[in-house]
Amino acid sequence: MNVIGYVDNKEAILKRLKRAEGQVRGIQRMVGEDTYCIDILTQVSAATKALETVALALLDDHLTHCVAEASAQGGAVAEEKIREASAAIARLVRS
Secondary structure (H helix, E strand, O other): OOOOOOHHHHHHHHHHHHHHHHHHHHHHHHHHOOOOHHHHHHHHHHHHHHHHHHHHHHHHHHHHHHHHHHHHHOHHHHHHHHHHHHHHHHHHHHO
């Protein structure tokens, strides 16, 4: 069984995700209440930042756990984990 890299930070990540979920629900409520556009955009920015924080924490855990472990093994396993991490970073940068 593979141990997930974020196992030590799982509770913190779940807490951040719940906070982001609350922010998104707040944005939905604001739209339903015809709130001023700029105020909604401010909240969208805050929710986006919250999700980016989760993504960076997961990426850090992946690099320090999964990629580091694979690098110690070397060979094809290490190359695959590095490619996987690079692709994840590219997706984050493009989003």
